[in-house]
Every structure is written in C-alpha cells, then in structure tokens.
Amino acid sequence: MLDQVTDQRPENDFVRMEYERERKGPPEGFPRLPDIPGSRYTDEEFLALEKEMMWDKAWLYAGHVDQLPEKGSWFLWRNSGVPIIVVRTLQGEIKAYYNTCQHRGAPLVTEDKGTDRGFVCGYHGWSYTLDGKLTAVRDKRDFVDLDFSCRSLVQVRCELLGSLIFVNKDIDAQPLIEHIGPMAAQLEQFDLENLRLVDSREYEVDCNVKILLDAFLEVYHLKSIHVSTVDRFLDHRAMIVTLWPQGHSRMATPNRRPDWVDPGTVGMPEIETITEFPAKNNVSYQIYPNFVMPPAPTGIPILQFWPLGHKRTRVVSSWLAPHHDPENPHPLWPTRLSNWERILYEDLQYAPQIQESLESPGFKGMPLNYQERRLYHWHEELDRRIGLNRVPEHARVEQVLKDWVQTD
Structure with missing residues (x-):
C-alpha cells in the first residue's frame, strides 16, 4: 500500500500512477466520504454565507x-x-x-x-x-x-x-505565495513571469457555479462527456491527486500511450524549464476556489468560474504561451483554440440540465468516490472558511480528509 502522505510527493508521481492503475479498491485507510448535502447548491442561506466568507475573502x-x-x-x-x-x-x-x-x-x-x-x-x-x-x-x-x-x-x-x-477584497488576507503553500514551488517550473497572453473569452451558463467547478476537479466523467475527445487519449483510471492546505489541489492524468503528443502542438515553442512529469502527463492545478490551470509545454489554459447569482455562472477561458508574438502568432493557435473550445463546450452543455435536476426533490446529496476526493476537499475548505459553527447543520460537511492533505 502507498503511504497516503509520503507517496504524494512529486518524485513518486510515476509510481503513484502505476499504483492507481492497478489498485482493486480505494487505498487502505481511505475514509468513507459522507454525502455532500444537496442544499449547498440551492439553499439561499448557505449561498449567502459562501459569498460573504469565501468569495469576498479569496485570492x-x-x-x-x-x-x-x-x-x-x-x-x-x-x-x-x-x-x-x-x-x-x-x-x-x-x-x-x-x-x-x-x-x-x-x-x-x-x-x-x-x-x-x-x-x-x-x-x-x-x-x-x-x-x-x-x-x-x-x-x-x-x-x-x-x-x-x-x-x-x-x-x-x-x-x-x-x-x-x-x-x-480582504485587506487582512494571507500573502498569495504563502497562501498557495506547497503549490508555489511546483509552479516555478512554468516560468509564469514570462508567459504572454494569447487569448481570453467568456461564456455564461445557467447553473450554480459549483456545478461547473465540480466538473473540472475530477476525470470520472470522461467516458460519458468526452467520449470523442480527451477520453480517447487519457487514462482516467491512473489519475493521481494531491491535496494541499487551504483547499488547493493538483490532479494528474497520464496519456494512454506514454509517447503520445498532441499533433496540434508539434513545432510550437515550449517552456524550457518545464519538468518531465507535467510535460508528459496532463496535470491540472487548482488555486482555491475557482482557478484551474492545466499546463502543457507549449501553452497554459487558465479557467475561472464566477457566480453571477445562485443559478448562473460566467466561465473565463484564457491562454498563456511562451515566446508568443501578438503581432505574429503561431499558425497553429486558431486550430488549437477551436479544439479547446470544443472540449470546453462538452463540459458546459450539460450544466443547465444538471441545475434543473438538482433543484428537484429527487436530489438529496452527493455520494462521492475516491476518484472524486478533490470535490470533497473543496467543500471541506468551504466550510472552514465560512466557520464550522456557522454552516447550517443541514448543509454541513464532515471533515474527514485531514490525514490525506500534503503539507510540504
């Protein structure tokens, strides 16, 4: 059995993927995840606390x-x-x-x-x-x-x-670099200081913001939603997760073929300082609460999810790239952005129907599995930011993942 803390370290990422691919059940000692109450997506009292104590105080x-x-x-x-x-x-x-x-x-x-x-x-x-x-x-x-x-x-x-x-908006907030903790050291390899802005566009979707956030914290849905796109080359069963303090996390999913390279990026300039693991796997970082960044050697998409009310969300999708010249962009960018938008629409198209469905009496709560532990980690952090005693009892999440959070 892999130790839940030491084997989340970067040097063991490839070992962890092999373990995930071959395991027959959740790791020994992994807790049963209590249901996420459905009221967290619909209850106005809870959503008001979420805005006051989380959105208005977050980086x-x-x-x-x-x-x-x-x-x-x-x-x-x-x-x-x-x-x-x-x-x-x-x-x-x-x-x-x-x-x-x-x-x-x-x-x-x-x-x-x-x-x-x-x-x-x-x-x-x-x-x-x-x-x-x-x-x-x-x-x-x-x-x-x-x-x-x-x-x-x-x-x-x-x-x-x-x-x-x-x-x-919180003048007393912890400095950003301290706040993201262990993630900061990993992000250094992406040379964020020198990446240029390639593109940014927005989409509005009729759903609660957490419906879309949830979708980008797991790959359990690939075989249903992305059948003709990313499921063709990603091995979701070997996906690994690292949980960090403050609700931040990382997910990494290997390609089905270790030598696979996106043909739409061949010949594009690369980030010279990127290390082997994110260069050869699909890694996605999440800065709590709504920043998702899956870097690749030739460019980094950034997604944010913004609540426009209890039932409407704005998604902002931006791309950064090394050695990008806005006056003379690489000829592959139009096709690459079009392919990215196609995948993004696959996630967005289903959300309004999910919103309608979870508002019905048939939705009581979410029984999450081991693959979906980033979602549970996200909700645990939300309750901590609100204050465990302030969360209405009917919407409260039990804190069970503390032994699975990597602190360095």
Whole structure:
C-alpha cells in the first residue's frame, strides 16, 4: 500500500500512477466520504454565507500583465461582483481600487479599459492620481475641513503570481505565495513571469457555479462527456491527486500511450524549464476556489468560474504561451483554440440540465468516490472558511480528509 502522505510527493508521481492503475479498491485507510448535502447548491442561506466568507475573502485571478502594457494603462474588472480598477501606475506598480469616487460613490471609469495619468470622476470632477490619492475637488471653497489624506480611493489587495494578477477584497488576507503553500514551488517550473497572453473569452451558463467547478476537479466523467475527445487519449483510471492546505489541489492524468503528443502542438515553442512529469502527463492545478490551470509545454489554459447569482455562472477561458508574438502568432493557435473550445463546450452543455435536476426533490446529496476526493476537499475548505459553527447543520460537511492533505 502507498503511504497516503509520503507517496504524494512529486518524485513518486510515476509510481503513484502505476499504483492507481492497478489498485482493486480505494487505498487502505481511505475514509468513507459522507454525502455532500444537496442544499449547498440551492439553499439561499448557505449561498449567502459562501459569498460573504469565501468569495469576498479569496485570492481571485483578475487578469494578465499584458492587459496593462504601459504606465497609466488600466482595465475594469467586474467578476468579483463589484467593479474594481486594476492599473499600472506611473511608477510601474500594479494596483487595484474599487471603482468608487469618495465623494458620492460615482464610478471613476465607465469603459472597459484605457490609459490615463489619473482618474477624474465624471459626476462632480473629483480627481485622483493613479496611486489613488485625491488631488483636486471642484469648488474646494465650499467644503469645511475636507482632509484630502482621508479621501483616497479604497485599495484592494493586489499581488502577482508571475505575470498573473490576483486580487483579494480582504485587506487582512494571507500573502498569495504563502497562501498557495506547497503549490508555489511546483509552479516555478512554468516560468509564469514570462508567459504572454494569447487569448481570453467568456461564456455564461445557467447553473450554480459549483456545478461547473465540480466538473473540472475530477476525470470520472470522461467516458460519458468526452467520449470523442480527451477520453480517447487519457487514462482516467491512473489519475493521481494531491491535496494541499487551504483547499488547493493538483490532479494528474497520464496519456494512454506514454509517447503520445498532441499533433496540434508539434513545432510550437515550449517552456524550457518545464519538468518531465507535467510535460508528459496532463496535470491540472487548482488555486482555491475557482482557478484551474492545466499546463502543457507549449501553452497554459487558465479557467475561472464566477457566480453571477445562485443559478448562473460566467466561465473565463484564457491562454498563456511562451515566446508568443501578438503581432505574429503561431499558425497553429486558431486550430488549437477551436479544439479547446470544443472540449470546453462538452463540459458546459450539460450544466443547465444538471441545475434543473438538482433543484428537484429527487436530489438529496452527493455520494462521492475516491476518484472524486478533490470535490470533497473543496467543500471541506468551504466550510472552514465560512466557520464550522456557522454552516447550517443541514448543509454541513464532515471533515474527514485531514490525514490525506500534503503539507510540504
């Protein structure tokens, strides 16, 4: 039997895959996973707690530095539920602010992106630097003891993971690199700092956000949903999972043939620093709660899943690549993006029907299996972030996977 902690280490990944392929049941000592209550997908009280304690306090991917090509450039980001300006200051720093004038709450910008030397509210003309400082107000003589130093724009935590911009509305949040813990060392090989943005597009789906998140945390569905695409070359029975603290995780699925290479990527530039395991297998990282990244040597797709309400989700799909020239992209990119979108649609198409079905009296809960343990890990973390005592009893998840979480 593989030890549940030591044999989750990267140097044993190939050994673990062989074990997974040959096992006759779950590993000895793996706990029975209690049902995930169905009310976690439909109960308004629970979903309100989820938003307050998880979504509003999480590190969330906002964009790529290529979206801020020069000093003074900015873009407006709305996926967190409130409008946030992400800007490259005149000093070259990347910062984020709520798009809210400190006079009477009007928006500072109304376009999706732009380039400026400062922000001027279109309602009453209050002016701010790109560092968020209030510099001028119209008819200053009419204000009594107006302290400019107390009227700066409200800043949002903003940190970089290579060239990826993350924001967090919780000013007391743990620094991003510390937060992702052991994953940070593994991500270094992908040279994220030097990857360029190739493409980004959005899709909206009529379902709860967790329905789609669930689908990207397991490969148990491949033989049903992806019969004519990825199931043809992926060996889902040999998939391995690494669970990390804070709800983060990694999944790796080998190809059916060890020498298989995606013919649509042959000849494309590769990430020189990528190691053998992710180069030869299909690895997928998840930064909690909604960032999914399955890197490949020639490019990295990034998926995020955003709640637009209890029954509607926005999916953002972006691609990063090494040595990408936006003015002269590699000729294989149009076909590659089209193939990716086809696979993505296979996952999205079924979600509205799942939403309709789980709202019926026939859905009580989810009996997850060993292959689906990333889902259970995700839900355990959600309860921890809400607070175990605050989760309504009917929606609570029992904490059973702590001995299967790798801490280094």
